[in-house]
Amino acid sequence: MATRTTPTKTRIGQVLAAILTALTLMAPDMAQAQSRIKDIADVEGVRDNMLIGYGLVVGLNGTGDTINNSPFTEQSLIGMLERLGVNVRGDTIRTKNVAAVMVTATLPPFTSQGSRIDISVAAMADAKNLQGGTLLVTPLLGADGEVYAVAQGAVAISGFSAQGAGASITRGVPTSGRIAGGAIVEREIDFALSDLPYLRLSLRNPDFTTAVRVATAINQLVGPQTAKAIDPTSVMINVPAQRQADLVGFLGEVEQLRVQPDQVARVVIDEASGVIVMGENVRISTVAIAQGNLTIKITETPQVSQPAPFSQGGQTTVVPRTDIQVDDGADKKLAVMPSGVSLQELVNNLNALGVGPRDMISILQSIKAAGALQAEIEVM
Numbered sequence: 001m002a003t004r005t006t007p008t009k010t011r012i013g014q015v016l017a018a019i020l021t022a023l024t025l026m027a028p029d030m031a032q033a034q035s036r037i038k039d040i041a042d043v044e045g046v047r048d049n050m051l052i053g054y055g056l057v058v059g060l061n062g063t064g065d066t067i068n069n070s071p072f073t074e075q076s077l078i079g080m081l082e083r084l085g086v087n088v089r090g091d092t093i094r095t096k097n098v099a100a101v102m103v104t105a106t107l108p109p110f111t112s113q114g115s116r117i118d119i120s121v122a123a124m125a126d127a128k129n130l131q132g133g134t135l136l137v138t139p140l141l142g143a144d145g146e147v148y149a150v151a152q153g154a155v156a157i158s159g160f161s162a163q164g165a166g167a168s169i170t171r172g173v174p175t176s177g178r179i180a181g182g183a184i185v186e187r188e189i190d191f192a193l194s195d196l197p198y199l200r201l202s203l204r205n206p207d208f209t210t211a212v213r214v215a216t217a218i219n220q221l222v223g224p225q226t227a228k229a230i231d232p233t234s235v236m237i238n239v240p241a242q243r244q245a246d247l248v249g250f251l252g253e254v255e256q257l258r259v260q261p262d263q264v265a266r267v268v269i270d271e272a273s274g275v276i277v278m279g280e281n282v283r284i285s286t287v288a289i290a291q292g293n294l295t296i297k298i299t300e301t302p303q304v305s306q307p308a309p310f311s312q313g314g315q316t317t318v319v320p321r322t323d324i325q326v327d328d329g330a331d332k333k334l335a336v337m338p339s340g341v342s343l344q345e346l347v348n349n350l351n352a353l354g355v356g357p358r359d360m361i362s363i364l365q366s367i368k369a370a371g372a373l374q375a376e377i378e379v380m
Helices: 007-025 029-033 071-083 208-222 241-255 343-352 357-369
Strands: 041-043 049-058 098-107 116-123 134-141 147-154 160-163 168-171 176-185 199-203 227-229 234-237 266-270 275-278 287-290 295-300 303-305 317-319 322-327 334-337 376-379
Touching (some): 071 098, 266 357, 357 376
Parallel strands (some): 266 376
Antiparallel strands (some): 049 098, 049 134, 116 176, 134 147
């Protein structure tokens, strides 16, 4: 007898096939959990440099600085016009189409002369909006006071501001913006990577275990005694003589190595917003938790009392009616968490108690005070 497959069985078979496919793709869990060295460490000496400058944004539609309230804007405007051959010193300047701004940028490592970098522009005085403005030529200085780039261009803002006779609205920050590719690099920062006698990797999250794992992975690729963890932050690499000529290629191979980074068990709490972030290594010892609140609810429902019809001397009065309800949290449960509870089990137990983020912060701090939370608590 032929067997007939029902649509329900067909759908179940499709679901099972999809689950098996997903489990097959998720098999190499450890490989997916590992991170590349380039994502957890930096090469010392290969770093960004901060640039800053002061300039003027013109072309604003009456939303610029008030000249009377911003003397530095007036002085900058007079100085710029004098450099262009226009003498307005001693005259009264009445314009609201100019704004004094600070210009900031990040100069990436190995940026060559003539390259373009993005810049950020932010108003300094009482300008209302930088929309439609154009930044005039602004030198960008490094920490040593030297000019490394020159910025100019139309400012693009992400916010907006509008107002009418009786109301106004502002979204985002219209007094700051960016100029994509708005600065041209005029000076390079000398750094010869090939002249370094050795390389040093700096871990972004210092940890002894992670440093040892990075050194081990490099030694397995190149050879023993090539890399050595010298502290929780640094891993020193002695570049083999045969790879000195191709140092960039050597670093490219090292950066692609994968290691499993380790971290200290930590609970980060932001009391202002009620956000709690817990790492996977957070564990607690055996502890019992009970959470309940005393809530008193008072409801006033006054009623009107009227005299009987045709009564003599009767008055209409308001009779108070008060209803008081007390919730002492008697329906709350006591949760007992055994030793070695994982993060998922901790969250499940606290959720079972009906605990919100705010109460969970107090509970975690109480568990830590009791010595049962095997993790650091960092309050932001």
